[in-house]
Amino acid sequence: MILNMWSRCFLAFLASGILLFAQTQMSVEQLADFIRSELALHQHSDKQIAAGVRDIQLNEKLTDKTIIDLQAQGAGPKTVDALKALRDKTATMKPPAHDATSSPATAGEQSAESVGAAPQAPAVPPPSAAKQKEILQAIKDYARNYTKRLPNFFCVEVTRQYVDPNGAQNYRNAGTILAKVGYNEGQEHYNVYSVNGKLVDTTMEQLKSGSTSTGEFYTLMKSVFAPESETEFKWDHWAKLRGRVMAVFSYFVDTPQGSFEISSGDGASEQHIRVAQRGLVYADPSTGEIDRIRMEAANIPKSFPISSTSEVLDYEMVTISGQQFVLPLTAKLFMKGGRESTKNEIEFRAYRKFEADTFIKYDLDPNAPPPLPESKTQESPATGGEQTKPIEQAPPEPPKRKPSPFVLPRTEDLPPPPPR
Numbered sequence: 001m002i003l004n005m006w007s008r009c010f011l012a013f014l015a016s017g018i019l020l021f022a023q024t025q026m027s028v029e030q031l032a033d034f035i036r037s038e039l040a041l042h043q044h045s046d047k048q049i050a051a052g053v054r055d056i057q058l059n060e061k062l063t064d065k066t067i068i069d070l071q072a073q074g075a076g077p078k079t080v081d082a083l084k085a086l087r088d089k090t091a092t093m094k095p096p097a098h099d100a101t102s103s104p105a106t107a108g109e110q111s112a113e114s115v116g117a118a119p120q121a122p123a124v125p126p127p128s129a130a131k132q133k134e135i136l137q138a139i140k141d142y143a144r145n146y147t148k149r150l151p152n153f154f155c156v157e158v159t160r161q162y163v164d165p166n167g168a169q170n171y172r173n174a175g176t177i178l179a180k181v182g183y184n185e186g187q188e189h190y191n192v193y194s195v196n197g198k199l200v201d202t203t204m205e206q207l208k209s210g211s212t213s214t215g216e217f218y219t220l221m222k223s224v225f226a227p228e229s230e231t232e233f234k235w236d237h238w239a240k241l242r243g244r245v246m247a248v249f250s251y252f253v254d255t256p257q258g259s260f261e262i263s264s265g266d267g268a269s270e271q272h273i274r275v276a277q278r279g280l281v282y283a284d285p286s287t288g289e290i291d292r293i294r295m296e297a298a299n300i301p302k303s304f305p306i307s308s309t310s311e312v313l314d315y316e317m318v319t320i321s322g323q324q325f326v327l328p329l330t331a332k333l334f335m336k337g338g339r340e341s342t343k344n345e346i347e348f349r350a351y352r353k354f355e356a357d358t359f360i361k362y363d364l365d366p367n368a369p370p371p372l373p374e375s376k377t378q379e380s381p382a383t384g385g386e387q388t389k390p391i392e393q394a395p396p397e398p399p400k401r402k403p404s405p406f407v408l409p410r411t412e413d414l415p416p417p418p419p420r
Helices: 028-041 046-054 064-072 077-089 129-144 219-225
Strands: 002-005 153-164 172-184 187-195 198-202 211-214 232-241 244-253 260-264 271-283 290-298 308-320 323-337 340-353
Touching: 028 046, 028 064, 028 232, 028 271, 028 290, 046 077, 064 077, 129 219, 129 244, 129 271, 129 290, 219 244, 219 271, 219 290, 232 271, 244 290, 308 340
Parallel strands: 002 260
Antiparallel strands: 002 211, 153 172, 153 340, 172 187, 187 198, 232 244, 244 271, 260 271, 271 290, 290 308, 308 323, 323 340
């Protein structure tokens, strides 16, 4: 995995998504997901999370119940104060259609706004230690065999760049890059053919504008799951992603084999460094199919120009020549150096089979397609009784999803909350 930053335009990217969500409209459910993700990663202080919350703009009312639930789940005092300020700002807004959170602290309570609404299901408990081991092994097997399922293909990578020169979390559009990405016999190749709507012929490494990344198709997954990486995995939580139940594990890699490269500057001033990484892996609990990897750089030396970097990579089923394969859908890259921050919103479009003359026949339209809807990458809590929709694993046959016997515990089967 290689991340590059041009010296005039530093990028910051927090795996938690603080910079991504700041100054944007979001729902109470998205706010709760953001805070829970921050608490799970343990990478930012209560003060830093609170600063991110203060810059969030909600489009619906934040209730006391939600604040109490998030506090019960680990939100610190500064974050709670920032949430209360948001509550006051949204007091006149319409409340959410349903509660976005639950905890023993508010078990059995109903806010005035939620009367008549369906009760919020309690959080689903983690699987047993034996089941966690079984799920994790399925994920490792899937990652090890991932490239065996892939055809040789081409696609269009759309990169929308944004920059915040003053660290005020006010991003402005910095341009759009279109590249042909080829995957052939396990190797990734990137060729940039459009910059800001103008046809060009160059490479990612030769671009001198903003930040770029390569390695989304397999390099990132390999760095996490290769045996020589000696990755440490721990259970994190259940989640729903694109309507499917996901088992989420946190991970940490601190070996040369599992590190990734960050570069800064250009020419004589260019600097390179390999660093450790940590993050989250979202996968189907029955088959191990990986649908999301959240990665954040760890232990970056203070002397290096880039102070933070992270990426969120989503996979989805795509069709190539009438067959279905799980391939990258979107990626969000964040980096920071000095006061300047950037983010890249990346999409992978127009997958097609690799052929000898594909390079010539590929439609070089310099204009970027419209962005994908946010619903394609939104995470939501998993609830009891939901059934997974996994993928049959029978390489080299293409995967096909079908109903699975793996079912999360039903709400009525969960233990009652402790007495208040």
